Amino acid sequence: MRNLIKKGIWFVAGIGLCLPHLVWAGGEAATNLVVVADTRRVTGVLKYIADTYNTDPWLFAVWAVVITAAWGGILGFLMDFIMSRSGLDLRSRKIVEH
Amino acid sequence: MYMPIAGVDIFWPGLVLIGFSVGVIGGFFGMGGAWMVTPGLNILGFPMAFAIGTDMAHIAGKSMISTMRHAKFGNVDYKLGLFMVFGTFLGIECGAQLVMYLERLGRIDTVVRYVYVLFLALIAFMVFYDYAKAVKKKKAGVAEGERGTEGITWYKTFHKLNIPPMVHFKNAGFTCSAWLPAGVSFLTGVFAGFLGIGGGLFRMPALVYLIGCPTHIAVGTDLFEVMISGLYGAFTFSLKGRIELVAVFVMLTGAAIGAQIGTVATKYAKGYGIRIAFGIAVICCMISIILKQFGFSNSSAVMILSTIGLMCVYITAIMFKGAAAELREKKAAKQAGHPLS
Numbered sequence: 433m434r435n436l437i438k439k440g441i442w443f444v445a446g447i448g449l450c451l452p453h454l455v456w457a458g459g460e461a462a463t464n465l466v467v468v469a470d471t472r473r474v475t476g477v478l479k480y481i482a483d484t485y486n487t488d489p490w491l492f493a494v495w496a497v498v499i500t501a502a503w504g505g506i507l508g509f510l511m512d513f514i515m516s517r518s519g520l521d522l523r524s525r526k527i528v529e530h
Numbered sequence: 531m532y533m534p535i536a537g538v539d540i541f542w543p544g545l546v547l548i549g550f551s552v553g554v555i556g557g558f559f560g561m562g563g564a565w566m567v568t569p570g571l572n573i574l575g576f577p578m579a580f581a582i583g584t585d586m587a588h589i590a591g592k593s594m595i596s597t598m599r600h601a602k603f604g605n606v607d608y609k610l611g612l613f614m615v616f617g618t619f620l621g622i623e624c625g626a627q628l629v630m631y632l633e634r635l636g637r638i639d640t641v642v643r644y645v646y647v648l649f650l651a652l653i654a655f656m657v658f659y660d661y662a663k664a665v666k667k668k669k670a671g672v673a674e675g676e677r678g679t680e681g682i683t684w685y686k687t688f689h690k691l692n693i694p695p696m697v698h699f700k701n702a703g704f705t706c707s708a709w710l711p712a713g714v715s716f717l718t719g720v721f722a723g724f725l726g727i728g729g730g731l732f733r734m735p736a737l738v739y740l741i742g743c744p745t746h747i748a749v750g751t752d753l754f755e756v757m758i759s760g761l762y763g764a765f766t767f768s769l770k771g772r773i774e775l776v777a778v779f780v781m782l783t784g785a786a787i788g789a790q791i792g793t794v795a796t797k798y799a800k801g802y803g804i805r806i807a808f809g810i811a812v813i814c815c816m817i818s819i820i821l822k823q824f825g826f827s828n829s830s831a832v833m834i835l836s837t838i839g840l841m842c843v844y845i846t847a848i849m850f851k852g853a854a855a856e857l858r859e860k861k862a863a864k865q866a867g868h869p870l871s
Binding site for chain 1: 536588592603789856
């Protein structure tokens with residue numbers, strides 16, 4: 433184990449030596465991006481979502497979480513229903529590591 | 531299909547395919563799979579800023595589907611997952627602060643990539659070292675406990691830490707100090723926040739090697755945590771306006787099918803089978819990052835897509851082979867007049 437730790441330290445030190453420019457400064461600043469959803473090509477629910485995106489970011493964020501969770505839940509139950517008809521035992525398994 | 535927020539037309543079957551593939555791989559390894567989805571979305575034509583946010587929401591929904599299936603197998607330890615969620619969030623925030631600090635110094639992208647590669651190398655080394663050790667022990671006839679022969683057993687040392695409160699995790703089947711999962715999740719959270727990923731890539735091996743979860747429980751519990759952190763990520767990215775909801779729905783439809791295949795495949799795979807495949811995926815991910823760092827973006831994308839494709843085929847084969855054997859066994863038992871439940 434001690435030997436392994438020694439090798440690990442050499443490995444990390446080697447990477448540090450090989451990449452000296454890691455400590456050099458001088459990157460570019462990030463740019464801010466403002467995006468507006470195009471509501472001209474969509475109708476119905478999609479238009480509502482696009483409008484909400486443009487006008488109320490908080491409401492849009494809440495909708496994004498609620499709809500994602502709801503859609504995930506619906507698909508999960510649907511797939512569970514389909515899989516239960518496959519004839520497989522989907523309620524037990526053996527834990528064997530090796 | 532038109533994406534109103536990102537303002538681009540996207541080839542929708544491509545989205546279904548990405549969702550399906552990541553569903554298969556994520557359900558099998560117990561991770562979100564951001565490292566696979568983000569470049570995939572980028573290739574399909576999403577701007578990078580949207581690819582990350584969209585990926586985050588998709589991961590939350592996909593992990594929910596996988597968690598539901600894993601829970602039926604008893605692979606999810608909710609108590610352990612909840613203990614770890616708080617450490618993860620705190621860690622992610624600290625990691626994000628570290629990134630902002632480094633951003634002021636400059637060259638953040640390079641630093642992040644090198645740290646990422648270093649940790650992936652360590653994880654891959656750990657996985658294969660563990661396997662080699664387990665094989666050696668097995669050959670020597672050493673069998674340890676209910677789980678069979680194990681290579682690395684660091685968790686046994688950590689379980690000896692007697693710092694109150696001590697907590698019993700029923701599904702995972704061990705008792706340890708509450709500080710162990712909290713501390714480990716904090717550390718993995720710091721890495722996740724620093725690298726801008728969900729963290730499943732680090733948390734899954736940490737659950738196995740440091741906390742002592744059986745591989746199957748580690749996969750299920752990690753997915754539960756990915757689901758919660760994914761929803762949080764979806765919320766924050768939505769607030770920043772970097773999410774394309776239409777793409778999330780389309781991808782989730784593919785993921786729903788893929789997640790079933792990946793999750794059920796864990797039933798027919800041995801713990802070390804999952805660990806080794808995970809190690810290979812980690813190595814491929816590492817190579818793709820190295821290629822990207824040196825300007826070979828196309829090769830990097832090819833590497834990731836090939837890994838996804840091959841892993842999908844491998845996992846799907848395990849699932850169908852195992853399922854066919856189980857059904858044959860049931861049929862034979864029924865014919866013999868001893869139906870299996």
